[in-house]
Amino acid sequence: MKKLLTLVVFLGACVHLMAQETTAYFLNGREIAPASIYFLNPTDIDSVKVYVSQLSGDSSIIAYTGKEHKILTYDEVLEHFFIKQSAISLPVNTTYYSGVEDPENLVFSIDMISSVQITTDNLEEKRGFLDTDLVLLGTVF
């Protein structure tokens, strides 16, 4: 029951606060990329605190996971999918979020990412042929 309540609060807070001025996300004391929320399994979240500034409207969501939950950093995801660390500079899209601005701050629940695609699709006009994008594909429930 406690888990379910935490889950509802976490998702509700995320949806509500995405409409605010600015929302910062933290996991276990570290700021994470907003796109990470699509790759975090809510059942990995033990607790959530939400702060909203009365003056600016800016908000922060601070979540904590239990020690038993393995959360991967972006580096670890590249390693897990046999991708060289040099690919860290590629532009990143995800199934849910295009143009991730701060991929180095992405975090993932291991069961929420199923495959990684490195693509040259439809990029000829934009940036010259054979520039590549890295697409992180999530698990769809």
Next chain:
Amino acid sequence: MNKILLAIYLIFFPGASLLAQFSMDSLYKRPHVTIDGQQVDALSLLLLDQAQIATLEVVSPENEVGVGREDLEFGTVEVTLKDGAKLLNLPELLKLYQLKATVAQLPVVVAFGFSSDKLFPKDQQILAFSERKVRSVVIERKFGQLLPQFSVTKRQDYHNDSKTPIGLQLDSLNHLFQEEARKRNPADTGVTFGRKETNLEY
């Protein structure tokens, strides 16, 4: 434990997958393919850019002079490239897409159309690729799935491929692979449009 199993898999799987899929079953009807005199895997035809091809000759099985080569049974395709045209091999493709060399040990799946249009090469070590015809590479490793999958997806140039004689020959050869793929992967059957008797499939 998982790492040990993965290492064992990486060492033994390529040979095992070939044995599993290519005991020359009744679906295997791929031609023997050479590019500039070098034998390549037949699936390389899917990933060749016609702009790089100078000549393409199809020798039908009845005109074959070779003896004792099982894949000659399905004809030979001899391709010569234009001056300066360069193809990539698997290690070069991995380097281009910033993947670790370890991936060369995974079984390669060539994807070239609908979700059912996927085939394993007979010998991935002699696959050849035109850089422009590779749209993307994908490493799939679902949670709980020990064995990762590596696939190379063909770029479809529906609007750019000119219907030159070479382009039409390539289309025709690619149709062979499409037929094989759809028989091997019957779960995702294609949708047939138009009148039934035209047998026009997209």
